[in-house]
Amino acid sequence: MTSADRKPMRTAIQLTAESEPWPNLTEWVSEAERLGIDHCWVAEAWGSDAATPIAALSQHVGRMTFGAGVFQVGARSAANTAMTALTLQRITDGRFSLGLGASGPQVVEGLHGIPFTQPLTRMRETIEVVRLAEAGEKLALDGQQVRLPLPNGEGKALRLSLDTDDRPLPIYIGALSPKMLELTGELADGWLGTSFVPEGSATTFESLRAGATRSNRKLTDLDLCQGAEVAFARDEKELAAMVDARRSGLAFSLGGMGSADTNFYNDAYARQGFAEVATESQRLWLAGDRKAAAQVIPGEMVLATTLLGTEPQVADRLRVWADAGISQIRLYPAGKNLEERLDTLGRALDLVRGLE
Numbered sequence: 296m297t298s299a300d301r302k303p304m305r306t307a308i309q310l311t312a313e314s315e316p317w318p319n320l321t322e323w324v325s326e327a328e329r330l331g332i333d334h335c336w337v338a339e340a341w342g343s344d345a346a347t348p349i350a351a352l353s354q355h356v357g358r359m360t361f362g363a364g365v366f367q368v369g370a371r372s373a374a375n376t377a378m379t380a381l382t383l384q385r386i387t388d389g390r391f392s393l394g395l396g397a398s399g400p401q402v403v404e405g406l407h408g409i410p411f412t413q414p415l416t417r418m419r420e421t422i423e424v425v426r427l428a429e430a431g432e433k434l435a436l437d438g439q440q441v442r443l444p445l446p447n448g449e450g451k452a453l454r455l456s457l458d459t460d461d462r463p464l465p466i467y468i469g470a471l472s473p474k475m476l477e478l479t480g481e482l483a484d485g486w487l488g489t490s491f492v493p494e495g496s497a498t499t500f501e502s503l504r505a506g507a508t509r510s511n512r513k514l515t516d517l518d519l520c521q522g523a524e525v526a527f528a529r530d531e532k533e534l535a536a537m538v539d540a541r542r543s544g545l546a547f548s549l550g551g552m553g554s555a556d557t558n559f560y561n562d563a564y565a566r567q568g569f570a571e572v573a574t575e576s577q578r579l580w581l582a583g584d585r586k587a588a589a590q591v592i593p594g595e596m597v598l599a600t601t602l603l604g605t606e607p608q609v610a611d612r613l614r615v616w617a618d619a620g621i622s623q624i625r626l627y628p629a630g631k632n633l634e635e636r637l638d639t640l641g642r643a644l645d646l647v648r649g650l651e
Contacts, residue, residue, distance in 0.1 A: 302515070303651055304613075305623040306644060307334035309364060309522060312343035320348070321355050323633060328359045330641050336364030336394065336487075336625060341406050346379050353387040361387055364487055365396035365469040369403040369411065373421040373441045374455075377428035380464060381457050389462040394487050395421065396469035399553050411557075415474055416440050422466060422482055431459040467520065471559040473502045480506025485518035485623070490548060490560050492599045493619040495567030500620065514620065521616065522625030525602040525609065525643045534604055537629075538597045542589040545597060549573050550580020550588050569596050602626075602643070610646045617650050 308327050310320060324335055335352065339345040345363040353361055361383075366376055380393040397403075397414035404411050420441040427434055434443045435452035444450035467485040470476045479486045480503040488499070504514045524541070528534035548560040549572075558577065565573045572592060579588035602609050616624065626643050630636030 302622045304617055304621065304647055305333045305518075306331070306647055307336055307362075307520070307522075307623055307625045308332055308640070309336040309338060309625045309627065310348075311338045311340075312348040319633065321352065323636070324352050324359065325355050326633070326637050327640060328356045330637065331644055332359065332626075332640070334360045334362060334392075334623065336362045338364050339366065339370075340398075341402055346383060349383055349391065350386045353390060360390040360392065362392035362465075362467065363394045365394035365467075367398040367403065367407070368395055368414070368417050368421045369398060369409040370407050373424035373436075374428070374434055374443065376421055377425040377434070378455060378457075380425060381428060381455065381460070384460055384462070384464055385457070389460065392465040392467055392485070393425065394467040394469060396487070397475060399559060400557055401554055413440055415478055418468065418475070418478060419482065425464070425466065428455050428457075429459065429464050431455075465518075467518070471563045473498070476502035477506035477509075479503060480512070480514070480517065481509045482506075483517065485520055488519070488521045490563040490567075490600065491521045491523075491621075492564070492567040492569070492596075493615050493621075494599065495569075496619055498566050499563075518623055519621050520623035520625060521621045522627060523600065523602045523616075524627045524629065525639060526629035527609065527639060527642060528603065528605055530605075534608075535594070537603050538594045541597045541601060541603070542592045543585070545592050545600070546576050546580055546585060546588040549576040549592075550585075555581055564596075564600075572596060606642065606646065609643070610649065613646055613650060 337345040337349050345366060349361045349363065383391040395418060397418055400411035403409050417440040420436060420438040424434055424436055424441060431454065433452040433454045436443050444452050465484040467487045468479040468483045469487040470479045471490065476499060486503060500514060507514050507516060526537055528537055549564065552558060552560045561573045561577050575591050576588045579591065602612050626640060628636045628639035628643060630639050
């Protein structure tokens with residue numbers, strides 16, 4: 296993609312409510328908006344929820360938009376997902392985007408007690424219910440995973456008692472697998488990606504494009520959002536230390552973010568050119584040797600999926616991401632305290648603006 300074809304890259308931060316004391320988070324978001332950040336994604340996994348902090352943080356800023364990154368579709372009923380999303384749309388005055396994800400069997404079955412079956416179907420049917428609610432329609436769906444009202448019971452289809460909002464609710468899907476990527480292209484307004492290697496992303500974009508084609512859309516109709524750690528090194532020696540420190544996080548993604556049979560992160564890296572590393576690191580992790588699982592990860596892989604380096608090196612990587620088609624970037628800035636993180640964030644924003 297040439298610079299003339301691509302959209303201006305929007306910027307975002309991401310946080311979880313449990314990551315640090317609440318006053319620190321409100322200051323972080325306020326200062327990030329002051330620097331010019333467009334959006335804040337709030338994650339939920341097996342700690343804090345995403346909805347509550349979005350409702351609170353949105354009252355501390357006036358321009359920044361917010362998104363759930365992501366609501367796990369197995370954690371809430373489809374109707375409750377719709378209720379929560381539309382409530383947040385009201386509280387934020389139209390500054391909310393609904394991010395949805397399937398998660399995986401360890402969290403869905405282990406934490407929520409919901410069978411991890413037909414995640415594609417559950418995602419599709421959840422989105423259908425959200426769109427019904429958004430349109431002010433009765434929530435009636437005879438699906439495979441979502442059945443409203445429940446058959447042979449005393450319930451009836453209900454319409455949410457919320458005034459509809461003329462502003463559309465953007466829906467993003469956190470997708471890694473080819474089929475979920477296709478569904479994203481077909482139904483969603485945007486893609487929340489992770490574990491991204493731009494040089495190996497051809498199959499990812501093929502899946503997104505195939506889904507978009509089914510809905511008579513183009514890939515450029517979607518907001519393609521990716522995240523990366525950003526840190527600035529003074530020289531090659533400091534960069535080598537940064538790369539070495541990042542290996543353990545990648546090893547966790549490859550070996551710990553899923554079971555031996557189901558690890559979408561491992562599969563994603565394998566499809567993007569790191570199959571042998573992904574297999575070996577996972578094997579060592581599951582065998583209990585986490586140090587070795589990190590050591591087998593090459594520096595090339597760390598640099599491919601992050602924004603680490605000198606300012607010119609980070610600028611070059613940002614250009615590669617933009618040329619690949621990424622239209623929104625979630626920045627995870629390095630720093631031991633708020634001041635250092637804001638400094639890193641500000642430097643990264645200057646480089647993003649330099650792409651225009």
